[in-house]
Amino acid sequence: MADHSNHAHGHNEAHAHGSVKSYVIGFVLSIILTIIPLVVVLNHMLSEIPTILVIMITAVLQFAVQLFFFMHVRERQGNQPRWNVMALIFGLAIVLVVVSGSVWIMAYNGVGY
C-alpha cells in the first residue's frame, strides 16, 4: 500500500491494462458498430423510425464496448472500492437528469404565456 500510494507518477502499479487481443477485439467491434448505422443511413435501407432505432441501439452497444474494452470499467485495485463503476453510475444519473430535465422543462415552455 505505502509503496505506491504516494508515488506521484509511478509505473510500478501491478495491474494489467488489457492485452493486445482485447484492444483489437474492441477496435473491430467499435468499427463494426460505427459502420452499421452509416450503411443503413447512406443507403436508405430502412424507414425513419427503424433507422433511429438502429442508430440508438448501436450507440448504446458502442458505449458498452468503449467501457469494457478501453475504459477498464471492470478493473479495481486491491480491495479498493469500485471507483470506476461508481463514477459511471453517477455520470449516467447526471446525464439522465440533464436530458430528461431539459426535455421536461422545454416541453412545458409556454404555459406561462
Next chain:
Amino acid sequence: MLENIKEFASEFFVTGDPLIYGADVSIALVTIAIVAGLTYFKKWKWLWRNWLTTVDHKKIGIMYILAAIIMMFRGGVDALMMRTQLAIPNFEFLHPEHYNQVFTTHGVVMILFMAMPFMFGLFNVVVPLQIGARDVAFPFLNSLSFWLFFLGAMLFNLSFVIGGSPDAGWLSYPPLSELQFNPGPGQNFYIWGIQISGIGSLATGINFLVTIIKMRAPGMTMMKMPMFTWSVFATCVIIIFAFPILTVTLALLFLDRFGGGHFFTLDGGGNPMMYINLIWMWGHPEVYIVILPAFGIFSEIVSVFSRKKLFGYTSMVFAMMIIAFVSFFTWAHHFFTMGSGADVNAFFAISTMLIAIPTGVKIFNWLFTMYRGRIRFDLPMLWTVAFIPAFIVGGMTGVLLAVAPADFQYHNSYFLIAHFHQVLIGGVVFGYFAGMYYWWPKMFGFKLNETLGRWSFWFWNIGFYVCFMPQYLLGLMGMTRRVSTFDWDTGWGPLNVVSTVGAYLMGIAFVFQAIQIAYSFKYREKDTTGDIWDAHTLEWTIPSPAPEYNFAITPVVDSRDPLWVEKQRRAAGKLPKKDAKPKYEPIHMPSNSGIPIVFSTFFFIAGFGFTFHWVWMAVLGLAGVLACMVVRSMNDDEGFYIPAEEVEKTEASLRGTL
C-alpha cells in the same frame, strides 16, 4: 497606408472614454515597470525556473491565489464603478453601454477568475499536505491547468482595452449575446476566455479527485480524511460533471456566432430558452463548487480554534455529499419566470428548499463544535464567526427566493442581488479569506499582521451589511438589476446612497488587506514551529513553508486529527519526547516543464484569432497546441531523485535540529 492603420486601430482598440484611456496608460506603465524591474534585477531566469515552469503544487497554489487577488481588485473596481453610478439618481458617470460592460465583467471576473482560482489555490496549497502526499497525482497537468486558467483570464481581461468588453450579462444570455444583437468581438472574448480557463478547471477537478482517491497517506481511510479534503472531493465531483455542460453550451453559442448556427437564435428553429436551461445546469452546481470548499475551510478552523474535535464528522460528510448530488437537481429555480409551468416549478422549488437541510446540519455542527470550546479569536476564526450569521441570512433569503410563486416578484430584483452577494461574499469570500489567513504561515512561513487584519475585517463586515441590507429593501421597492440609472421619483435614492457607502467601506477594507500583506512581508517573523495555530492535521507536522518534497518520511495515520492525537500522546508521556533519528530515503520528484505555459499561450493565440475571426491566427494557435501535445508525448523525462543526504540536510536546517 497610414489611414488604414489608423482605421484599424480605432476599431481594434477601445476608444472614446477617458476612463479607458486612464486604464490604458496605467496598464502600459505597470507592464513597463514589471519588465524593467525583472531585467534590472536580472530575475528573468529566476522567474522562469522557479515559478513559470514549476510543477510544485505549493508554488502553483501561490500563483493561483496571487492571480485571484489581482482579479478581485479588477472585479472590485468594477463594483465600485457601478455603485458610484447608482449613488445618485440620474447620475452621468457611466454610459448605459459602458454600465452593461461593467456589470458583465464584474460577474464573470468575480466568479470565474476570482473565486475559482482562489479556490484552486487553496486546493493546491493544502490538499496534498493534508493527506500526506508529495504532490498531486498529475503535477504536469496541474501546471497546465494553472496556465490555461491564467491565459484564459488574460484573454477575457484583454477585452477591456482591445476590441471591447462583453456586455450581455455574466451568463451571456441569447438572443442578446447572438451575432445579430452583439456583432462586436466582446462576446467572443467571453466565450474563449471562459472556454480556455474551463479546460483548466476540468483538469484540476480530475487531478484532485485522483489525488484524494489514490494518494492518501497509509492508514488514512476516506472517513479519516480532514474535512477540507472531503469538501475538495465533493467539489471535484461537481466540477467533473458540471463543467462539460458549460463547455458544450458555450461551444454551441460559438457555433451560432462563428458558423451561422441556429441553436439559440430566434429564427431557424433555435430556442434561446434552451441556452438558459443549459447554462444553469452548470451555473447552479458552480455556486456549490465555490461554496463547498469554504465549508471545508470553516470546519478545519472552527475545530482548531475551539480546541475541540469537529462535532458530527460523519454527518458533515453526508451533508456535503448530499449537497453535491442535489445541486444537480435545482437549476430551474434560476428561471421560474420562464413559464415552464406549475409542475416543473414545484419540483425545482422543493429540491431547492431541500438543500437548506444539509446546510443547516452543517451550521449546527459548527455551532456545536464551538459550544464549550476554548475559543481563540485569531483572524481565521474571526472570519468564520462572521460567516455564520451572514450565511444564515443569505440562506434564508435563498429559501424565500425558492418559493416559486413569490419568485415572480423577486426575480431579477435587487432582492436577488442582495441574496447572492450575501452568500457569495458572506460565504465564499469570507471562507477563502479565513483559509488564506489560516494557511498563509504554511505558504510563506510567517503570519499576517493581526492589527491590520482586524481593521480590514471590520471594514469588510460593516461595509458588507451597509452595502447589501438596503438592497433587499430596494428589491422589494421594485428596483431591478442591471438598471444603469433611475429617476428621483422612484424613491430609491436614499437607500442607494447608503449601499454605495457600504461598497466603498469594503473597498477600504481591501486596501487594508493589501497594506497588511505588504507590512507583514516587510516585518515578518519567521515561524520556526511549523504548527503556528496548534492545529490538528498533517500539513502542520512539517516545517513552514513546506520543503519541496513536503514529507521527508511518509506519515502513517490512525485517526482523524493525527497531529492533535500525537500531541496529546506526547503530553501524556506515551510517546518519547524526541523521535529516533528517521532513516531518510531518496525522494522521487517530477521535473519542471515549460510546455504548460507555451501550450496555454498557443491556446491564447487561437482564442484571440477566433475572437476576431482571423482564421489564420486561430489555425496557427491550434497548430501550436497540437505541436505541444506531440512534444509532450515524446517526452521521456521520468523526473529526478533528491538524494537521502540532501533530504536529511534540508530537514535538519528547517527543523533546527542537529
